[in-house]
Every structure is written in C-alpha cells, then in structure tokens.
Amino acid sequence: MTIVVGFVPTKEGRAALARAVEEARTRQAPLVVINSNRGGRDFDDDTVRAAESELQRAQDELTGAGLSVEVRQLVRGNEPAEDLIAVANETDADLIVIGLRRRTPVGKLILGSNAQRILLDAPCAVLAVKA
Amino acid sequence: MTIVVGFVPTKEGRAALARAVEEARTRQAPLVVINSNRGGRDFDDDTVRAAESELQRAQDELTGAGLSVEVRQLVRGNEPAEDLIAVANETDADLIVIGLRRRTPVGKLILGSNAQRILLDAPCAVLAVKA
Numbered sequence: 247m248t249i250v251v252g253f254v255p256t257k258e259g260r261a262a263l264a265r266a267v268e269e270a271r272t273r274q275a276p277l278v279v280i281n282s283n284r285g286g287r288d289f290d291d292d293t294v295r296a297a298e299s300e301l302q303r304a305q306d307e308l309t310g311a312g313l314s315v316e317v318r319q320l321v322r323g324n325e326p327a328e329d330l331i332a333v334a335n336e337t338d339a340d341l342i343v344i345g346l347r348r349r350t351p352v353g354k355l356i357l358g359s360n361a362q363r364i365l366l367d368a369p370c371a372v373l374a375v376k377a
Numbered sequence: 378m379t380i381v382v383g384f385v386p387t388k389e390g391r392a393a394l395a396r397a398v399e400e401a402r403t404r405q406a407p408l409v410v411i412n413s414n415r416g417g418r419d420f421d422d423d424t425v426r427a428a429e430s431e432l433q434r435a436q437d438e439l440t441g442a443g444l445s446v447e448v449r450q451l452v453r454g455n456e457p458a459e460d461l462i463a464v465a466n467e468t469d470a471d472l473i474v475i476g477l478r479r480r481t482p483v484g485k486l487i488l489g490s491n492a493q494r495i496l497l498d499a500p501c502a503v504l505a506v507k508a
Contacts, residue, residue: 265502272403346496357493365488365496365505366480371396374496374503 247275250334251343252326252364254281255297257377258345265375266343267304276314278337279304280329327363335369343373378406381465382474383457383495385412386428388508389476396506397474398435407445409468410435411460458494466500474504 251266253259263279270277279301301317308315320329334342344364346357357365365372382397384390394410401408410432432448439446451460465473475495477488488496496503 357488357496361496362488365477365492368507371504371506374505376499376502 247273248278248337248339249273249275249341249343250278250280250330250337250339252330252345253279253297253301254326254345255293255300256345258347258375259297260300260345261375261377262343262345263300263304265373267307269341269343269373270308270313270315271311273340274313275340277304277308277316278333278339279315279317280326280333281317281319325360325363327360327367330364331367331369339370341371341373342368343375345377346374348376378404379409379468379470380404380406380472380474381409381411381461381468381470383461383476384410384428384432385457385476386424386431387476389478389506390428391431391476392506392508393474393476394431394435396504398438400472400474400504401439401444401446402442404471405444406471408435408439408447409464409470410446410448411457411464412448412450456491456494458491458498461495462498462500470501472502472504473499474506476508477505479507 249266249270251262253263266277266279269275281301305315305317318333330342342364344361346361361374380397380401382393384394397408400406412432436446436448449464461473473495475492477492492505
C-alpha cells in the first residue's frame with residue numbers, strides 16, 4: 247500500500263508532495279518521500295532550506311496522524327526517474343506521485359523525459375499532479 | 378470530488394475502469410465513465426458486448442455501494458483526450474483515470490499522443506494505470 251513521491255524544491259515538487267500527503271491520509275498508507283536532489287547544483291541554499299522545512303511539515307502532519315513517513319535524500323547522481331522506480335520496486339509501492347508543469351497556451355505538446363520514463367517504467371499506477 | 382475514467386474495450390481500458398471503481402469507493406466519490414468509442418470501427422461486436430457487460434458490472438458495484446455512477450457513450454468522432462478533458466472540465470473533476478500499456482523490454486520510450494495530451498491538458502490530477 248506504500249505511496250512513493252518524488253520531491254524537488256519547485257512548484258511541481260511541492261504540488262506532488264501536498265497531494266501525496268493527502269493520498270496517504272485517504273488510504274491510510276505509508277509514504278516514502280524521495281528527495282532526488284542531484285548534488286544541489288540546480289538550487290540555491292534558500293530553496294533547499296525551504297524544501298527541507300516543507301518536508302519536515304509533511305513528516306509532522308503524517309506522523310501526527312499516526313501514519314508512517316520516511317524521507318530519503320538521494321544524491322547518487324541518478325536521474326529522478328531511476329530513483330523513483332528503484333524505490334517503488336523495493337517498497338512494492340501501490341502508487342507513485344509526480345508533479346507536472348502546467349502547459350502554457352503556446353507550450354509544445356511534449357512531456358518531460360523524466361515524467362515519460364516514470365509513466366512508462368513504473369511498476370504501479372502513477373498519479374500526475376498539476377502544479 | 379468527481380472521478381472521470383476513459384473506457385475502451387481493451388486490456389488498458391479494463392485496468393483503468395477497475396482502478397477507477399476502486400478509487401471511487403476509497404474516496405466515496407461519484408464516477409463518470411466515458412466510453413469514447415469512435416463509431417466502433419476499431420472493435421468487433423463481441424469486444425463491444427464484453428465491454429458493455431463490464432461497464433454494467435461496474436455500475437452495479439458502485440450503485441450497490443450507494444455511489445453515483447454515470448456512463449456516457451461518446452461517439453462524436455473526437456479523440457478520446459478531447460472527450461475526457463471536456464467532461465473533466467464540465468464536472469469539475471478531481472481525478473481522471475487512464476490506462477497505459479506496459480512497455481515491452483524493446484519498447485520505444487514514448488507515450489501515446491492521447492495519454493500525453495490528457496496529462497498535459499487535464500484540469501486536474503491524472504492517475505495512469507498499467508494494464
């Protein structure tokens with residue numbers, strides 16, 4: 247019944263985390279949060295600190311509701327898709343939650359390669375959440 | 378809180394319907410099933426009859442559990458993505474459920490255009506279920 251969520255300190259990452267917390271409460275399921283931050287090179291210190299405090303809030307909310315939550319900081323240099331799929335397999339997950347950017351009116355019709363890879367290779371259902 | 382599911386008489390369509398029924402029960406939410414069969418040209422009579430009886434079972438299961446379920450047969454010649462997104466907007470849906478084919482080991486890394494379009498243009502979260 248485990249839910250796995252990919253978290254990055256962006257609008258999409260925060261939307262995914264919020265929905266994953268909601269799903270964990272609805273299903274009374276354990277949550278594993280994968281912070282797939284590749285060495286921090288994409289984000290500044292403030293962004294990383296804000297993300298850490300959001301993770302802490304999510305953890306407090308779920309443990310306060312008697313639910314299990316585990317946060318794994320993965321900095322192995324993998325693509326986020328690889329980390330998520332590996333953890334979903336390892337935990338025999340029932341659901342992966344990912345964040346998607348909203349398409350702008352002139353946006354081209356293509357999904358990011360990480361999102362596509364997760365959707366195609368996930369061993370379970372994938373919930374794609376709009377930021 | 379409405380859930381919208383796209384149903385076609387295929388393995389993917391059946392997986393999506395089964396999961397949508399499960400989600401409707403978990404969330405105690407109304408379900409709208411869109412049978413986006415474009416004039417039946419892709420399917421033979423037996424397949425269509427089998428699909429109809431599966432829809433009937435889903436309807437019986439949900440109404441038996443006191444939940445609202447509506448089946449809309451759409452044969453307007455639209456792409457399935459257009460129908461799903463129109464109905465999700467109209468019903469102010471909280472979730473769209475779609476079925477995805479499993480990628481074969483030699484499968485190319487690309488999602489179908491309907492799935493991509495739904496993921497990009499949906500007004501709400503999209504649950505992608507593996508057949």
